[in-house]
Each structure stands twice: as C-alpha cells, then as structure tokens.
Amino acid sequence: MAHRFAGVSAVRDGLNGVQYLADEGIAGVVYLADRLVKPVLVEGPAGTGKTQLAKSTAEMCGARLIRLQCYEGIDESKALYEWNYKKQLMRIQAESQTWDEVSEDIFSEEFLLTRPLLEAIRATEPVVLLIDEVDRVEVEAEALLLEVLSDYQVSIPELGTVEATQIPLVFLTSNNTRELSESLKRRCLYLYIDYPDLDREREIVLTKVPDISQSLADEVARIVRSVRQLELKKSPSVSETLDWARTLVLLGVEHVDAETAAETVHVLLKYRSDIDKALKELSAGDAPGSGLPR
Amino acid sequence: MTVQAARGPAPPGAAGAALLGLLGGFIAELRRAGLPVSLTEHLDAAEAVRHVPLEDRAALKCALAATLVKHHAHRQAFETAFEVYFSLRGPQFVPSDGAWADADLAGARDPRLEGPGGEPLGDEDLARMLFAALLGGDQERLRAGARRAVQRYAGMEPGRPVGGAYYLYRTLRNLGLEALLERLLETVQDEAERPLTPLEERLARDEMEARIDQLRKEIEAEIRRRLVADRGVEAMARTLRKPLPTDVEFMHATREDMEALRKVIGPLTRKLAARLASRRHHRSRGVLDFRRTIRRSLSYGGVPAEPQFRYKRPAKPEIMVIADISGSVAAFARFTLHLVYAISSHFAKVRSFVFIDGLDEVTDLFEASEDIAEAVHRVNTSADVVWVDGHSDYGHALGVFWERYGPSITAKTTIMILGDARNNYHASETWVMAELQRKARRIFWLNPEPRSYWDTGDSIMSTYSAHCDGTFEVRTLRHLERFVEQTF
C-alpha cells in the first residue's frame, strides 16, 4: 500500500494547508499512524483540537470522514450494524418459502443497515474514521471496537467477516473522564494534545480569525497563556481563545487594555470565580513578592 | 488486503541495530519507573523508530512516546528516562560516532562563545550574552550560553560523587537568575515608550519567567548530559528515577512533586466521581416492578418487552472530615480535603474541620467558593487552629470537636479523621473517640505514615484505632483513591 505522507513535515504542511496548526508531536503521530497502520488515541483538555484533527486530516487527504459519536449505552446496533427488522418482517410475511430459505434470504446484504464502523470498513474510497469521545462508552462496550481497531474487519455471524478494502486512518478521542482499558490502549498510538504554546496559539488565531492584526493576535495569545497559568476551575480552551479574539475584532479593539479585558473576559472564562481571579491577578501586574516600581 | 502490506521500510543497519539495543534498555528503565509497557508496545516502538530519521531526536522522542506512553501522568517519567538514554543523541552526533564525547564536552565550538581572537568568553561577556539572549528570546544563543555556563560554573569533574542538584545550584547561583528577572523587566520597562500598565507588566513578567525557565531547563539538560557521559546511563537513570505522581508520598513530597500532584488531582477526581456515579447508577437498579412492567407491555401488544425496575435510592452518607493540618501532614490533609470536596455530590452533606492544637470548622470556605483549590489554600491562611503552641494536640482538638459539634453527629454521619496520631505526648482524651464511634454511623482514620511507623515515638495510633471502624494507611494519591472507592 502506498503511504499517504512522505514525511512528518509533509503532514505538518498538509494540515497547515487546511488551517490546522499542528506541532511536531501531532504531525509526527499522524505520520506514524499511516506508516504503522494503527489507530491514534487522542487525549487532552477540552477544546484543544482533538476532534478537529481527525476532520482536518480527512480534508487534507481528500478522504471521507465517517464519525461515530460515542455516548453511554451505545451498542452494536448503533456502532457496527443492525438488521433491518421491519423489512425482514415484511419479507417473512410475504413469502411462502420454507424457513430455511427465508432465513438465508433475510440475513443478506439487502437487509443489513450499516453503522459507522462497518461503513468505514466497507468503504471503497479513502476514509478517515473518527470515534469521538470514546470515554463515554462503558468499559464493556469497548469490546465492540477492538476487532475494527486491530484487524480492520467486522465479523457478522450471519454473513461472515467483512474485511477492509482500504485501511482507514482511525482517530479516537477521549476527554479522559475514565481510564480506557489497557487492551484498547495497547492497540493505539497515543497522542496527548495539550494547550498550544504561545507561538502556535498565535498562529491558530491568525489563521482562524479573519482580519485580526498581528499585534492583537499576539496580545490575545499572551494573555491567554498567563490566564492558563492561574489555578482555575476551567482553563480557556483554544475554541474560547478564538471566540474571544473574534469578539475583540468585532468590537474593533486594536489593543487589549484592562478595561477591554474586563468587559470581554466572560467570553474566555465561564465561571464567575475564574473571571474574578483572572481580573484580579492580571490587573495586579506584579507577581507576589516582586519589587518592581509601579 | 492485509495490514502487513503497508509495513517494511529498509532493514536496520548497524546504527539501527545499536538503537534497538538501546531501546531495550530504555524500556526496561520505563518499567522500573512503573510504566506498564507490554511486549506489543515494545515491538511497536521498535517498528516505529525505523520510520524516523535516526539523527532526529525530536522525531525519535515522538515515536517512542506514541508507542510506549499511554497515560499522560506517565509522561514526566518518560521524559526523564528519555533524557538519560538519548541525551547524547542529537543533530550533532550519530550513535556510531565515538568522538562525540570530547567534541561536545569541550564545547567551545561556537564562535559566538569566543572572543574576537578566539579566546573563550569571560564572565561578563557570558552574562551579557545570556542577558541579550533572554531579552531577545533567542533560543539558539540561550542553549549555547547554557552549555557554556555549566562548563564554567558547575565545577563538574569526572568521578565526583555529587548529584546533579549540586551542580545546578552552583551554576544558577553564579548566574543570579533571581536578579536577572528584575533586571530584564527593568529593561523592558525602560525600552517602552510609556510606563507599562499593570496588565502589560504582568505579561512581560510571565514571558521573561518562561524564558528564564527555558534557560534553567537547558542548564539542567546540559548537566545531565555530562553526568551521563561520566557515570553511564544506568547509574544516572537510577539516580533520577522518581515515583509516578500517584505514588508520591505526601509526607516526603518536594515542591516539584506537589506541582505534579496538583496537576493530576483534577483528572483523578473527575474519573473517580464518574466511577462512583456509574456504580451508584448500576446499584440502584432494584427488583422487578411487576405492575409497571405489565402496564408498559401494553404498548408492545402484551409482550413484556421492557422490564421495569423499582429503583432504590440508597441514602447518601453525611461526611465529617477532621484533619490535622500541622506541618508534616499538611499536604496529606490538603489533598484529602480536595478529593472529598471534588466528589461531594456523592454525599448528602460534607462538613470539614481542621486542627493543630485548636480546632476550627472550615465548611464555609468550601461552600463559599466554587474553586476547591482556592478554598484549600484559604484553609491554611484563615482557619483558627492554633491554641497554645502550634504543635499537634489530638486530645484537645477532639475534646473541642465533641463539645462544639458532638450534638450534630447523627446515625447517618461518617467521620473521617486525617492525621498521623502524633500527639506530642499530650493527653489522648480517648473517651471522645469512644463517644464518636457510639454516635456516628462509621468512623475511619486515615494515616499518611507507613503502618510500621504507627505507635512509634509519640504516635498513639492504636489507642485511637481501638475506637475506629477502619484504619487506613494513605501515603499516596493511589491509596487515597482506593480508600474512597472501597468505602463509598
């Protein structure tokens, strides 16, 4: 099979081209996922671009994105496939064949409803499979994923084993609300996407917020970095940084001073206590114990 | 179509084989540090390194991390081991190149580090260069300067049995980092057209602190590189090996450890809360509700397709936490309080009390603030816990507790006492414990010392534990998590 990417920098540039700013680590793991033919498990704080990575990778590769959104209580019939029960019932009632004949008939392709995992395996065109928020499923339901993740196939008792005609690139995301099973983790490459560093966040803002000036993007990224250093209930995510930057641009702000910050900070932070803390800390200038003249 | 078809870059050459050997040692070290690396993962790593250029250290690190480290909390241990095992690798040296040590450790190859006539930089020149590098955020020069600073100030000699911390201390002291920060900020201030606003000042400070931190890391890395060269990889790995954050002992946590603990407590409590909630949910499914099942079956033409259950609502316990917050056990109390409040929705009510020799209720601090970390922090500053001399007095604290709060203990109350039971030879007032046990539903004692230390010196643990429904050795976050999970 031909590799999708020539090297790590090709991945990085490709993602850049679809407005996803990856660092070496992110691009490196995507590159390896292709080379080693392994799924990527992506963890990290909320809103740091885990889901977006899968979407952007699909866009970069010109592949179809197939998404399985996980939730508590998801089962085979929602993740893999389901027999079209109504259609089967009608067939049974309409036919005058023997049971053996009927049963062979009703468990055929025609009556199969494919769900995202099976769909990704059966697709003939290039596919990126996104299994989003996998930590929401119960530990027992993880088993549904294992066959797809390690062998790129789905076994259907009545039909046999469906093998992939193309190997999809697979991303699983997790918000880390529970520990995933070791067997799931063993099958995956692991990528932790943390908050971006100053330079990358500035680039993200510049790419994603039309009409923002260099200097405002820089200020936004700096302030957000300082805010993230505080011990908060919820640190601002990249999407919140972007929302804030957009708000500032809409308001025609060219330079963030203390008042602008106070008026708009609710876009960046969601909890009252966090807002209070940030405003207090950031307008105090001096860190505790510093002897700078005011 | 098979998976194998996609595999198979060029077979490893001599350098590749050397790397695979190194990888084996590296993985053994990860396991010693407590990372659960399976055989599959070892093989994946071996496969992964074949796809990255050998001389690209960042890419190598990325490949190893992606295949070997599947828990973010293990990342720090990985970083340390990686530094030791692969710190001699980088664009400058390839593994087969035996000359690396001398060429690198002599270090004076960088023309920027030499005076006009090729003579090495003097103290002042080095200081000036570092200052400029910090002010301008020049990574390259920062790295070069760090190397030179170590060479000049650390006083490292082969074979000396001195730890890295000592060399770090010597280097930093000579550089005077503290004063450096203030000087940098003054320069920023002077160069600005108008006085900086407090916000700008804060941003400048954070930026300069980040750069100085970067310098510090470069210095540490350089020291480590040299130590590894001197003492060998295995010895250094042993020296630097540290417990995972969840296994750090509260009583011996360094400042750095505390930082790591603070980082993991959030995710840990979230997961714990989720587990408790889901267990509660599953447990609450009770016996079949016959009438409701039949009624529901009417919409399925009489087939009881959706059995209905009668749900029990197990009563949530009321918790009273009584914590010794004196010096050596303070960290333990803080993390335990944090954890209890993080899962407080699991309890009908949580009240908390802290003591040293006096006792004070701090429930309000937690209820007034959405921010647990902040509340925990305030406990230390605003609780009124010193009565006589600020040495733990369990007997007196228990007495005060009984007198003031005894009446509010009910048969639904679970009491948790946190502390080492080191009573400084004061009166034990054991009768209070007996009363508490009589009145409360359950009473547990969590002690951050190893069980083997209990009852040694001034510890009177068994005097008190005679009146407890359970005693637990809670030295680490892992123990704490286990206690909560087993108990609630």
Ligand SMILES: Nc1ncnc2c1ncn2[C@@H]1O[C@H](COP(=O)(O)OP(=O)(O)OP(=O)(O)O)[C@@H](O)[C@H]1O
């Ligand atoms: N590296 C990046 N480059 C460009 N945009 C980014 C990047 N990272 C995050 N974003 C932006 O942030 C938004 C949030 O990202 P996304 O929804 O992927 O986060 P997430 O990590 O999946 O969050 P959650 O954990 O809440 O699901 C995206 O819509 C995207 O616009």
Ligand SMILES: [Mg+2]
């Ligand atoms: Mg997401």
